[in-house]
Amino acid sequence: DTGRGTVDRLLRTLATTVFGPPAVTESNTSIESVLQEQRVFQPPAEMAAAARIGSLESYRAMAAAATKDPDGFWGEAARRELHWFEPFHTVLDWSEPPFARWFEGGTTNLSYNCLDRHLEGAKAEKTALIWEGEPGDVRRFSYRELHAEVCKAANALKAMGIGKGDLVALYMPMIPEAAIAMLACARIGAPHSVVFGGFSAEALRDRLKDGEAKAVITADGGFRKDKPVSLKPAVDAALAEGACPSVTGVLVVQRTKQPVEMVAGRDQWWHDLVDAQGSDCPAEPMASEDRLFVLYTSGSTGKPKGVVHTTAGYNLWAHLTFQWIFDIRDNDVYWCTADVGWITGHSYIVYGPLSNGATTVMYEGAPRPSKPGAFWELIQKHGITIFYTAPTAIRAFMKSGRQVPDQFDMSSLRLLGTVGEPINPEAWMWYRDVIGGNRCPIVDTWWQTETGGVMISPLPGATPTKPGSATLPLPGIQADIVDGEGNSCGPDEGGYLAVRAPWPGMMRTVHGNPQRFRESYWEHIRPADGSYLYFAGDGARRDADGYFWVMGRVDDVINVSGHRLGTMEIESALVSHPAVAEAAVVGRPDDLKGEGIVAFVTLESGRESSDDLIKQLRAHVGTEIGPIARPDEIRCSDALPKTRSGKIMRRILRALAAGQEVSGDTSTLEDRSVLDRLRA
Numbered sequence: 001d002t003g004r005g006t007v008d009r010l011l012r013t014l015a016t017t018v019f020g021p022p023a024v025t026e027s028n029t030s031i032e033s034v035l036q037e038q039r040v041f042q043p044p045a046e047m048a049a050a051a052r053i054g055s056l057e058s059y060r061a062m063a064a065a066a067t068k069d070p071d072g073f074w075g076e077a078a079r080r081e082l083h084w085f086e087p088f089h090t091v092l093d094w095s096e097p098p099f100a101r102w103f104e105g106g107t108t109n110l111s112y113n114c115l116d117r118h119l120e121g122a123k124a125e126k127t128a129l130i131w132e133g134e135p136g137d138v139r140r141f142s143y144r145e146l147h148a149e150v151c152k153a154a155n156a157l158k159a160m161g162i163g164k165g166d167l168v169a170l171y172m173p174m175i176p177e178a179a180i181a182m183l184a185c186a187r188i189g190a191p192h193s194v195v196f197g198g199f200s201a202e203a204l205r206d207r208l209k210d211g212e213a214k215a216v217i218t219a220d221g222g223f224r225k226d227k228p229v230s231l232k233p234a235v236d237a238a239l240a241e242g243a244c245p246s247v248t249g250v251l252v253v254q255r256t257k258q259p260v261e262m263v264a265g266r267d268q269w270w271h272d273l274v275d276a277q278g279s280d281c282p283a284e285p286m287a288s289e290d291r292l293f294v295l296y297t298s299g300s301t302g303k304p305k306g307v308v309h310t311t312a313g314y315n316l317w318a319h320l321t322f323q324w325i326f327d328i329r330d331n332d333v334y335w336c337t338a339d340v341g342w343i344t345g346h347s348y349i350v351y352g353p354l355s356n357g358a359t360t361v362m363y364e365g366a367p368r369p370s371k372p373g374a375f376w377e378l379i380q381k382h383g384i385t386i387f388y389t390a391p392t393a394i395r396a397f398m399k400s401g402r403q404v405p406d407q408f409d410m411s412s413l414r415l416l417g418t419v420g421e422p423i424n425p426e427a428w429m430w431y432r433d434v435i436g437g438n439r440c441p442i443v444d445t446w447w448q449t450e451t452g453g454v455m456i457s458p459l460p461g462a463t464p465t466k467p468g469s470a471t472l473p474l475p476g477i478q479a480d481i482v483d484g485e486g487n488s489c490g491p492d493e494g495g496y497l498a499v500r501a502p503w504p505g506m507m508r509t510v511h512g513n514p515q516r517f518r519e520s521y522w523e524h525i526r527p528a529d530g531s532y533l534y535f536a537g538d539g540a541r542r543d544a545d546g547y548f549w550v551m552g553r554v555d556d557v558i559n560v561s562g563h564r565l566g567t568m569e570i571e572s573a574l575v576s577h578p579a580v581a582e583a584a585v586v587g588r589p590d591d592l593k594g595e596g597i598v599a600f601v602t603l604e605s606g607r608e609s610s611d612d613l614i615k616q617l618r619a620h621v622g623t624e625i626g627p628i629a630r631p632d633e634i635r636c637s638d639a640l641p642k643t644r645s646g647k648i649m650r651r652i653l654r655a656l657a658a659g660q661e662v663s664g665d666t667s668t669l670e671d672r673s674v675l676d677r678l679r680a
């Protein structure tokens with residue numbers, strides 16, 4: 001059902017889910033406060049004067065040119081911004097939608113664009129990467145040094161028998177070797193698949209199997225909240241009993257010096273193999289549409305899907321968007337706090353910054369009780385000028401109070417960014433005031449794993465900002481708010497966020513499942529004119545100025561602290577426990593995490609609910625998926641609210657989980673007494 005009524009209902013539920021009353025400020029953050037948000041902040045005049053795109057008029061002119069002649073716009077950008085071994089002959093082949101082919105005929109290499117082309121002249125000695133470990137150890141790499149390290153790692157991969165087209169999985173902490181390994185894979189044309197280090201052995205195994213990975217790069221462990229946390233044992237568990245026969249080699253970085261078992265003939269130390277290699281390894285010319293990486297993300301159904309990105313289009317999009325949204329300057333020191341296990345780490349820690357020859361900062365740690373000011377200390381210490389983080393982090397900082405950041409000198413900052421979830425106006429204002437000293441513009445960037453790079457965002461020298469709005473689509477992006485038939489919605493009418501035309505950074509397919517790619521993104525909404533429209537899975541509205549206000553997911557995906565999780569994934573983890581007969585998982589508003597996870601379960605007959613069992617179930621989800629997926633609350637009951645056709649009525653569960661009145665139609669419930677028992 002994609003009718004208007006459903007959209008409106010979902011948007012209303014989402015509005016309270018996402019912007020639900022927080023305990024963090026005195027003012028009441030509610031959907032009303034977002035709807036009534038009137039504040040507008042102009043770009044600082046000096047920034048506008050120096051910017052590549054320095055006014056709303058130049059942005060509009062650029063966007064209009066891109067709409068009028070997309071091939072001309074993208075073709076010119078690709079020729080200007082990337083190095084090509086062979087030029088492309090076709091900008092876009094959209095003859096078999098939704099399968100796009102960009103820059104056909106061309107060959108290029110992402111690792112070359114990120115490294116080799118910066119080696120001429122002074123840039124070679126510029127700092128490419130500043131890394132700080134949680135214990136405070138610092139490593140710096142110039143572009144020349146990073147190039148040498150990447151070449152050595154690429155040669156090591158070759159020595160392991162990895163070649164063009166072989167998938168390499170990375171399961172790593174936030175250490176320089178993670179970025180080096182990604183660039184080494186790209187260099188030899190071996191697509192990588194980075195698996196977030198917080199995922200469990202089971203989750204890793206699923207991804208290794210689905211991607212038919214040939215090798216795994218990992219570490220003994222990493223530091224988290226002042227403790228070493230192991231990684232290698234999870235790799236061993238994932239590979240145990242021949243579960244992943246495609247994997248022939250494991251490369252292990254020594255980070256924490258925890259004891260690890262090395263399997264003879266399979267496992268090798270990075271410091272043995274990589275350090276012995278030569279520092280020359282020419283970048284492999286890759287066809288534009290050669291697979292660059294696979295990154296798994298949660299959808300509304302079944303197992304996580306492997307989002308496939310390809311070489312040239314992704315490179316161009318990460319490069320251009322980074323240049324536009326941060327209006328990057330040669331002396332900027334840029335820091336994005338994401339993990340390389342997520343798309344934000346791919347596009348905006350590694351590829352976007354390096355492709356632009358910028359200085360990127362990578363931090364292994366997180367703010368923690370022993371160091372609540374860890375982030376601000378890093379900004380002060382490294383003179384960071386651009387800071388990019390998630391709303392969930394900002395809300396946590398708000399809660400602990402401004403006295404923490406106020407102890408640090410953050411006058412080096414000139415620009416702030418947010419990503420991952422909607423930001424409530426109060427958090428936006430706090431960020432601007434306390435972190436940005438009321439001086440730095442904020443770019444609230446809306447995008448997804450699937451879009452490769454940012455799609456909707458202010459340009460810091462051009463776009464007046466409104467707290468809580470991601471503002472306007474980037475040039476070339478035909479974003480729209482539509483109803484179930486693909487008709488554009490009017491001002492302030494809620495609808496689905498969609499994109500009407502292909503763009504270079506779009507995902508190309510779901511690994512091994514093109515049908516799922518079609519169904520998940522292109523078949524929900526079929527406009528009458530037969531055109532293809534990308535369905536993002538988010539609900540949003542556009543105000544009278546054309547500004548986008550993203551509300552959150554309209555599908556069964558929940559966003560916990562900016563991490564995407566499918567409710568179905570968590571449900572199947574729960575029902576794989578012998579005590580559980582059936583499970584339904586929903587999100588509920590959480591003032592820090594955006595959404596929390598609530599699971600309703602019915603137990604197998606003969607099983608009794610107890611604190612101990614609940615604990616076991618939480619731990620079980622942790623083992624099946626990872627600690628981030630553990631429900632905040634598990635409620636046992638003897639039945640779930642279902643329609644007569646047997647569908648679980650999640651709307652009711654969402655209301656119950658949020659402690660709200662169950663409103664709307666409940667007449668389709670098969671057994672109304674279930675509701676009373678659940679309430680009790």
Ligand code: 6R9
Binds near residue numbers: 418559
């Ligand atoms: C980059 C990233 C994508 C989902 C997306 C949306 C939410 C991301 C947002 C935002 C509102 C923003 N999202 N940025 N919502 N405002 N600025 O996060 O990718 O992990 O794939 O998540 O995150 O719901 O659909 P991914």
